[in-house]
Amino acid sequence: MNFSASEDHEAIREGVRRVCAQFPDEYWREKDEQHEFPWDFYQAMADGGWVGIAIPEEFGGGGQGITEASIVLEEVAASGAAMNGCSAIHLSIFGMEPVRKYGSPELANEILPKVADGSLHAAFGVTEPDAGTDTTSIRTRAERDGDEYVITGAKVWTTKAPYCDVCLLLVRTTPKELCDGPTQGMTLLLVDLKDPSVDITPIPKVGRNAVVSCEVRYDGLRVPVSRRVGEEGEGFRYILDGLNPERILISAEALGIGRAALRKAVDYANDRVIFGRPIGQNQGLAFPLADSHARLHAAELVIREASWRYDSGLDCGAQANLAKYLASEAAFECADRAMQTHGGFGYAKEYDVERYWRESRLMKIAPVSQEMVLNYVSNKVLGLPRSY
Amino acid sequence: MKVVVCVKQIPDPALPGELDPSTNYLKRDDKLILDESDSYGVEMALQLVEGAGGGEVSLVSMAPNNEVSGLRTALAMGAEDAILVSDNALAGSDALGTARVLAAAISRLSPDLVLAGVESSDGYTGTVPEMIAGVLDIPSITFAKQIEIDGNTVKVQRQTEAGYDDVECQTPALVSVTAGVVEPRYPSFKGIMAAKKKPVEELDLSALGLDESSVGQSGARQETVRVTEAEERQAGEVIEDEGDAHEKIVEFLGELKIV
Ligand SMILES: Cc1cc2nc3c(=O)[nH]c(=O)nc-3n(C[C@H](O)[C@H](O)[C@H](O)COP(=O)(O)OP(=O)(O)OC[C@H]3O[C@@H](n4cnc5c(N)ncnc54)[C@H](O)[C@@H]3O)c2cc1C
Ligand SMILES: Cc1cc2nc3c(=O)[nH]c(=O)nc-3n(C[C@H](O)[C@H](O)[C@H](O)COP(=O)(O)OP(=O)(O)OC[C@H]3O[C@@H](n4cnc5c(N)ncnc54)[C@H](O)[C@@H]3O)c2cc1C
Numbered sequence A: 001m002n003f004s005a006s007e008d009h010e011a012i013r014e015g016v017r018r019v020c021a022q023f024p025d026e027y028w029r030e031k032d033e034q035h036e037f038p039w040d041f042y043q044a045m046a047d048g049g050w051v052g053i054a055i056p057e058e059f060g061g062g063g064q065g066i067t068e069a070s071i072v073l074e075e076v077a078a079s080g081a082a083m084n085g086c087s088a089i090h091l092s093i094f095g096m097e098p099v100r101k102y103g104s105p106e107l108a109n110e111i112l113p114k115v116a117d118g119s120l121h122a123a124f125g126v127t128e129p130d131a132g133t134d135t136t137s138i139r140t141r142a143e144r145d146g147d148e149y150v151i152t153g154a155k156v157w158t159t160k161a162p163y164c165d166v167c168l169l170l171v172r173t174t175p176k177e178l179c180d181g182p183t184q185g186m187t188l189l190l191v192d193l194k195d196p197s198v199d200i201t202p203i204p205k206v207g208r209n210a211v212v213s214c215e216v217r218y219d220g221l222r223v224p225v226s227r228r229v230g231e232e233g234e235g236f237r238y239i240l241d242g243l244n245p246e247r248i249l250i251s252a253e254a255l256g257i258g259r260a261a262l263r264k265a266v267d268y269a270n271d272r273v274i275f276g277r278p279i280g281q282n283q284g285l286a287f288p289l290a291d292s293h294a295r296l297h298a299a300e301l302v303i304r305e306a307s308w309r310y311d312s313g314l315d316c317g318a319q320a321n322l323a324k325y326l327a328s329e330a331a332f333e334c335a336d337r338a339m340q341t342h343g344g345f346g347y348a349k350e351y352d353v354e355r356y357w358r359e360s361r362l363m364k365i366a367p368v369s370q371e372m373v374l375n376y377v378s379n380k381v382l383g384l385p386r387s388y
Numbered sequence B: 001m002k003v004v005v006c007v008k009q010i011p012d013p014a015l016p017g018e019l020d021p022s023t024n025y026l027k028r029d030d031k032l033i034l035d036e037s038d039s040y041g042v043e044m045a046l047q048l049v050e051g052a053g054g055g056e057v058s059l060v061s062m063a064p065n066n067e068v069s070g071l072r073t074a075l076a077m078g079a080e081d082a083i084l085v086s087d088n089a090l091a092g093s094d095a096l097g098t099a100r101v102l103a104a105a106i107s108r109l110s111p112d113l114v115l116a117g118v119e120s121s122d123g124y125t126g127t128v129p130e131m132i133a134g135v136l137d138i139p140s141i142t143f144a145k146q147i148e149i150d151g152n153t154v155k156v157q158r159q160t161e162a163g164y165d166d167v168e169c170q171t172p173a174l175v176s177v178t179a180g181v182v183e184p185r186y187p188s189f190k191g192i193m194a195a196k197k198k199p200v201e202e203l204d205l206s207a208l209g210l211d212e213s214s215v216g217q218s219g220a221r222q223e224t225v226r227v228t229e230a231e232e233r234q235a236g237e238v239i240e241d242e243g244d245a246h247e248k249i250v251e252f253l254g255e256l257k258i259v
Helices: A007-020 A025-034 A039-047 A066-095 A097-102 A105-116 A235-271 A283-311 A317-341 A343-347 A353-362 A370-381 B036-051 B069-077 B095-107 B128-136 B189-195 B245-255
Strands: A122-125 A141-145 A148-159 A166-172 A186-192 A198-202 A213-224 B002-006 B009-011 B032-034 B056-062 B081-085 B113-117 B140-150 B153-159 B164-170 B173-177 B200-203
Touching: A007 A066, A007 B069, A007 B189, A025 A066, A025 A353, A039 A066, A066 A122, A066 A148, A066 A235, A066 A283, A066 A353, A097 A105, A097 A186, A097 A235, A122 A148, A141 A166, A148 A166, A148 A186, A166 A235, A186 A213, A186 A235, A235 A283, A235 A317, A235 A353, A283 A317, A317 A343, A317 A353, A317 A370, A343 A353, B002 B036, B002 B095, B002 B128, B009 B069, B032 B036, B032 B069, B036 B056, B036 B069, B036 B113, B036 B140, B036 B173, B056 B069, B056 B095, B069 B081, B069 B189, B081 B095, B095 B128, B113 B128, B113 B140, B128 B140, B128 B173, B140 B164, B153 B173
Parallel strands: A122 A166, B002 B056, B002 B113, B056 B081, B081 B200, B113 B173, B140 B173
Antiparallel strands: A141 A148, A148 A213, A166 A186, A198 A213, B009 B032, B140 B153, B153 B164
């Protein structure tokens, strides 16, 4: 076993830090308050080749693995950009993997180079008002009409939808009742979000306000069959395939926020003098921070294990889920403690920890809830009966 | 066109620096990074070569412990190759010793133009570039804010307190670039990966044909006699506003010749 960081990984961290240093906390505070997409940050990351890092070189990307992609996102989050920065680029980093893996060569050649160079924004539409965790209950329909599918239905929480050109959409091509199993009859389509039959409404939310998540209605959107990703009816399997890498990336983002929060907390605890001594001298404040450091470190090791397994072609379901669970818990707890360390100022926007707190809370819910992760561990790892 | 950029690799300014109490030299045992002051020269060189539609940017650096981290950053920005001079006998070099070494390295490359920073971030004597020009016996122009190459002529806008002077000289020449006059590009992912494969030629004194007695501590004509803590800054003057504060501030700035 070898835990030494590779030179490449250090160079990637340094390269990303250099870009992020141009976008300090003030920038993110303002973008969050103004509900403005961080275009200049996105462009800088795209120009540096960081957005395309995990897209194969033949499509103009960096050809790296999930380990390198997760390092990029961790550093973005840790810079203080937190989820506003990560969500701006998250789906471009690995979200189009189903197109590479299962899409036609024509589709991959058309889409991936533009995702890699940042000129094409893509969204991911799975969740519906009545189908989040229970994905197979989606009701958005695609009816075949000649060489086209006609789509009717509604998705919720589609992130970045107003700025995106395309959306990787999971639809039902066969109603659940008519299928042999619930996971059948679903199809993955790459749809045009700029079409007038698509109606997009942002959902007001707690945080990560520089990047909107939206309700998206599809009212008779026509999609050429050539935009289908892989086989009809196999969509759910393609989506499942991407869940582990997605969890690893999310874990890395959580870890990054945790690091940002811990850094702020430690600085403040060293500087703030109350009762004639730095507040960090009180073990009541110091121990929770030391404890958070330990938990973040543990999460980091599991993330590295999971990403190494994924990149080595090994099964990583258990590790990716554990990483997601541990990192999300550790990050939110750390942000909460950072807020406590700051006392009243922690509640003020100026100190940024409240932003980390709001944004790290998200990681416990989406893209998969902590409960569903524990369901996986209970059932698949421990062999307990399934709850759903 | 061939441009050589002098890049100094320095201890990370974000970390607390430390002096060796026995020699009063800055400790340089940890990783050294590209001096930000030199990132402007690198950017300027890349722009000149790109503007000329061809050419090559090479780097020269003198640093202890065969350090290449800072050079890799500049290579990742787009420079082609580098010469690193590293030799135990160079410890304690003063500015002239440093200039002799860099000049010897530069002359191997026969450049049209040599760029350097106006002053480094750690030593900041602001003398090495002109000494290099002296050793090489080529013209030097300082404080450049803009550089243009026109045939065998270097045209420089030289920053002054009031604005700038237009200065020209023949190539080969050395120009020191003012910090902040261009926006240094960030190394891209592909640049970083490519930099790992770019050649860095490591030379010692004998390879440069330099005599130990002319460089390093033995050749140094500068000696650090004593190091004392900088005095803490005194609290400033507080002006109570009795309706005329703005006049007092203008007067104060006038005394400093700022307005
Ligand atoms: C900011 C944000 C951005 C998002 N972006 C996207 C996006 O871009 N694309 C997209 O498709 N989706 C997106 N989502 C949706 C997200 O993936 C879902 O919210 C998430 O999967 C949970 O689904 P749900 O909200 O329907 O919760 P529900 O499925 O309604 O679950 C509600 C609660 O019940 C719990 N629960 C349910 N069943 C069980 C059980 N058997 N055992 C224990 N607990 C259970 C869940 O864990 C959860 O806590 C986003 C969500 C948010 C908040
Ligand atoms: C007291 C003292 C202790 C020193 N200790 C050490 C030591 O322990 N180890 C050591 O290696 N050196 C040491 N030096 C040498 C020193 O770091 C410089 O190389 C030299 O004095 C140049 O001074 P400066 O940094 O003020 O350069 P400036 O004249 O301020 O630099 C202007 C520009 O010249 C170029 N330049 C300067 N130095 C270099 C370089 N080394 N390589 C490439 N380009 C350069 C850069 O473009 C820079 O922007 C010491 C010098 C002194 C006076």
